[in-house]
Amino acid sequence: MSDSSTANKTPPAKMTAPKIRALKGDRKIRMVTAYDHPSARVADRAGADIILVGDSVANVVLGRGDTLSVTVDDMVSHTAAVATAEPRALIVGDMPWLSYHSSREETVRNAGRFVREGKAEAVKLEGGRKRVEMVSAVLDAEIPVMGHLGLTPQSVNAMGGYRVQGKQAGVAYELISDAKALEEAGAFAIVLEAVPDLLANMITDELTIPTIGIGAGVGCDGQVLVYHDVLGYGEGHTAKFVRQYTNLSDIAVEAMSAFFADIDSGAFPSDAETYHMPAESAEVLEDLNKPHTSDLMADEAMER
Ligand code: KIV
Numbered sequence: 443m444s445d446s447s448t449a450n451k452t453p454p455a456k457m458t459a460p461k462i463r464a465l466k467g468d469r470k471i472r473m474v475t476a477y478d479h480p481s482a483r484v485a486d487r488a489g490a491d492i493i494l495v496g497d498s499v500a501n502v503v504l505g506r507g508d509t510l511s512v513t514v515d516d517m518v519s520h521t522a523a524v525a526t527a528e529p530r531a532l533i534v535g536d537m538p539w540l541s542y543h544s545s546r547e548e549t550v551r552n553a554g555r556f557v558r559e560g561k562a563e564a565v566k567l568e569g570g571r572k573r574v575e576m577v578s579a580v581l582d583a584e585i586p587v588m589g590h591l592g593l594t595p596q597s598v599n600a601m602g603g604y605r606v607q608g609k610q611a612g613v614a615y616e617l618i619s620d621a622k623a624l625e626e627a628g629a630f631a632i633v634l635e636a637v638p639d640l641l642a643n644m645i646t647d648e649l650t651i652p653t654i655g656i657g658a659g660v661g662c663d664g665q666v667l668v669y670h671d672v673l674g675y676g677e678g679h680t681a682k683f684v685r686q687y688t689n690l691s692d693i694a695v696e697a698m699s700a701f702f703a704d705i706d707s708g709a710f711p712s713d714a715e716t717y718h719m720p721a722e723s724a725e726v727l728e729d730l731n732k733p734h735t736s737d738l739m740a741d742e743a744m745e746r
Contacts (some may be wrong), residue, residue, distance in 0.1 A: 457474050457491050457532040458585035459564050459630040460546035465491070466652040471631075471664025473654050474672060477503050478567075479519045482527035491533040493520040493606035494566065494666065497536045497596070502670040506732055509532035509595050514552050521560030536731045539596040542567050546579035546700020553580045566592035566633065577627045590638075591617055591645075605659075606639040616645075621645045621653075633666060634658040636683070657683030723739065 455461075465471050472493035476482040477499045485493050497509040499520055504512070514537075521535040529741035535556035540720060542549040556562040567573060577587050593609045601607070610615040613661030617637065624632055631652045634642050639659025646653045646662055670676045674689035704710035719727070 446552050448499035454530050456511050457534060461632045462492060463651055466663050471652055471654055473664055473666035473715075474685075475499075475666070475669045476524050477511070477669070478523040479526050480685055481709065482524040482529050484667065486527060486531050490529070492534055492666075493531045494534045495523060495536055495560070496561070496668065497538050498668050502668060502676055508598055510539050511597070514538060514541050514555060517541075518555050518560040520693050521556055521562050521723075532564060533562050534564045534566050535560050537565050537567045542576045543699065549576045549579050550583045554583060557585055559618050562629070562710050564588055564649055566590055568596050570617070571623045574627045577624065577629060581628045587629045588625075589621070589629040589632040590635065592634050593638075604636075606636045606638070608641045613639070614641045617641060618645055618648065621649060625651050626722055627653060631664075634662060637682070660703070690733065731738035740744060 447648055462471060471491050472489060473494060474485045475489050475496040475498055476485045476493045477495060482493055495517065497512050497517060498695050499516070500506040500509045500512045503520075504516075506512075517535060517538050521533065523571070525533055537549075537552060537556070541552040553628070556565050565580060566588040567576065567580075567588040570589070570591055573589075580587050593601070593604060595604065598604060608617045615638075618641070621632055621634075629651060630643075631654055633686060634645060635653050635655075636657040639661060642653065642655055642658035643661040652663035654664040654666050656666045671680055671684040672687050675687040675694075679693060680686065701710065
């Protein structure tokens with residue numbers, strides 16, 4: 443007999459790049475990063491539209507100071523872990539620095555690894571007009587592309603640090619041209635990171651594809667934050683645009699301390715957390731383990 447509470451529920455439809463694109467003007471798009479099976483499950487159960495396997499894995503998982511050291515191998519491995527969660531959300535793999543900078547062939551080969559080995563359903567790459575040729579190459583290989591403009595962390599050395607971008611009119615105007623170029627090339631959405639809200643609003647109004655903001659104000663078509671920032675899982679500096687909704691680190695330390703206290707006191711493991719042997723087997727074992735007469739005689743002989 444089927445359970446009436448679940449029988450009529452159809453699972454929510456899988457998100458795709460065209461569906462994300464079509465959400466513009468309909469409702470806000472929810473995006474968050476994830477890097478493994480459990481974080482993908484949390485994001486998906488909470489209702490994410492897009493899970494970005496971000497190269498921010500370098501900062502929040504691997505403990506590094508920037509994103510420049512992560513490789514395609516690292517990113518594909520994390521993307522594959524996320525894909526095992528079979529999320530309803532669209533899985534976007536973040537192409538790392540130098541994986542889409544040298545040639546169309548190498549760019550397509552790397553993007554293809556995200557799809558074939560990582561089971562990504564789209565890739566993201568940083569930059570505007572400079573990267574349009576590579577965006578087109580990936581699109582020609584039938585892989586949807588998400589753009590990323592503003593503070594692009596892979597350009598940290600060229601930008602001279604992690605700084606808000608587009609505060610000056612000239613730079614802001616360049617960013618508008620970059621956004622239009624990405625749209626024209628065929629990107630299905632663009633992340634706008636750390637730019638003034640006025641600029642983000644102008645880009646959002648001018649484009650027919652969605653903008654997804656991180657530190658770009660409330661006017662974008664969607665918002666994204668890093669998983670560990672939302673949940674307060676990790677220590678160290680967080681940007682002005684981060685809103686932390688809980689403190690998982692403190693909750694985890696409290697739970698772990700309780701475990702260690704139970705080890706110290708002997709309260710762990712309890713009888714219910716322990717395996718027991720059936721009584722008959724215990725009897726046989728005790729009998730088997732008793733010293734046998736022949737063994738006793740041998741021991742006595744040895745002592746003489
Ligand atoms: O890698 C990442 O987490 C990102 C987001 C900040 C958009 O690119």
